[in-house]
Amino acid sequence: MLSKKTKYGLKALTYLASKKDQQPVQISEIAQAENISQKFLESILLSLRKSGFLGSKKGKGGGYYLIKDPREVLMTDVMRILEGPIAMVPCVSLNFYEKCTDCPDEASCSVNKLMLMVRDANLEVYRSHTLADLIA
Amino acid sequence: MLSKKTKYGLKALTYLASKKDQQPVQISEIAQAENISQKFLESILLSLRKSGFLGSKKGKGGGYYLIKDPREVLMTDVMRILEGPIAMVPCVSLNFYEKCTDCPDEASCSVNKLMLMVRDANLEVYRSHTLADLIA
DNA sequence: GTTTACTCTATTAGATTGATAGGGTAATTA
DNA sequence: TAATTACCCTATCAATCTAATAGAGTAAAC
Numbered sequence: 001m002l003s004k005k006t007k008y009g010l011k012a013l014t015y016l017a018s019k020k021d022q023q024p025v026q027i028s029e030i031a032q033a034e035n036i037s038q039k040f041l042e043s044i045l046l047s048l049r050k051s052g053f054l055g056s057k058k059g060k061g062g063g064y065y066l067i068k069d070p071r072e073v074l075m076t077d078v079m080r081i082l083e084g085p086i087a088m089v090p091c092v093s094l095n096f097y098e099k100c101t102d103c104p105d106e107a108s109c110s111v112n113k114l115m116l117m118v119r120d121a122n123l124e125v126y127r128s129h130t131l132a133d134l135i136a
Numbered sequence: 137m138l139s140k141k142t143k144y145g146l147k148a149l150t151y152l153a154s155k156k157d158q159q160p161v162q163i164s165e166i167a168q169a170e171n172i173s174q175k176f177l178e179s180i181l182l183s184l185r186k187s188g189f190l191g192s193k194k195g196k197g198g199g200y201y202l203i204k205d206p207r208e209v210l211m212t213d214v215m216r217i218l219e220g221p222i223a224m225v226p227c228v229s230l231n232f233y234e235k236c237t238d239c240p241d242e243a244s245c246s247v248n249k250l251m252l253m254v255r256d257a258n259l260e261v262y263r264s265h266t267l268a269d270l271i272a
Numbered sequence: 273g274t275t276t277a278c279t280c281t282a283t284t285a286g287a288t289t290g291a292t293a294g295g296g297t298a299a300t301t302a
Numbered sequence: 303t304a305a306t307t308a309c310c311c312t313a314t315c316a317a318t319c320t321a322a323t324a325g326a327g328t329a330a331a332c
Contacts, residue, residue, distance in 0.1 A: 002224040004290060007247050014246035026308070035238040037291060046310070059300030060307050075250065088138040102171040110150035110270035111143050114211065117265070121257040129253070134246035140321060162277070176322060182279070195330035196276050 006082040008036045009044045013078065017070040017131050024063030051081045073131035086126065087119040142218040144172045145180045149214065150270050153206040160199030187217045209267035222262065223255040
């Protein structure tokens with residue numbers, strides 16, 4: 001299940017990307033336009049800023065703005081920041097690998113085998129699409 | 137994140153499938169072999185029986201056994217029973233469709249667009265593999 | 273009729289999620 | 303330089319889900 005955090009984050013990024021100019025957009029505007037709890041959105045935008053997707057400007061006329069060209073914002077990076085690991089189990093994760101405590105041998109593990117294929121399929125989707133692809 | 141229920145369920149199915157004969161296998165044997173809490177496994181096997189994957193036999197020499205040929209057990213069906221919807225959001229789910237309350241128009245929704253691609257990628261994996269493919 | 277092993281109900285601790293509140297701080301603008 | 307604006311941070315909360323556990327019940331086999 002996709003978390004609301006990711007859902008809202010994606011919507012916010014798309015909203016910013018669809019703006020022609022690079023002018024900062026206030027949180028309240030995004031929250032209202034996309035039906036998102038403003039306070040919750042604040043924390044999401046903050047984490048997107050800290051991970052280098054967004055810039056912010058304080059004071060009057062301030063807000064958030066996209067730093068990169070939408071065509072250069074890979075979904076792999078966005079998803080990893082918002083949703084966390086792309087893999088459904090740690091033992092097939094590229095960036096968050098962890099050995100299973102209960103499973104003696106990964107090579108012969110059926111779950112490992114299936115989840116590896118799922119991970120690759122998802123990666124392929126996320127890797128081949130950018131923020132620009134999500135704009136209508 | 138894959139739930140333990142699904143993980144255990146897959147392991148149990150694979151364990152049964154890798155047995156040459158169709159003799160019933162006791163819950164305790166599977167639980168021990170796969171490092172699974174026996175009581176938890178009980179409920180999982182029960183739901184797999186109720187959904188037509190397994191048969192069971194009571195009394196001495198009883199246990200669970202696979203009903204179909206492993207090559208005919210599609211991962212789509214297994215995953216839907218164990219994990220639930222394959223889609224990450226209800227608005228792109230084939231079997232569990234639900235309209236988003238917060239989103240006015242699916243066609244122009246960026247989340248919908250991305251999750252649709254992800255769903256298709258996952259479906260492709262699950263649809264093209266059976267229980268037989270998971271056996272080492 | 274006793275044993276075996278599946279079946280069912282209920283309960284629980286813990287973690288996570290999504291949302292809310294309230295205040296603090298920095299940067300603009302007048 | 304003071305007021306305003308809007309970002310920034312901490313804490314809290316109810317609700318939900320997960321995984322595990324316990325205990326009693328029931329059906330089938332020997």
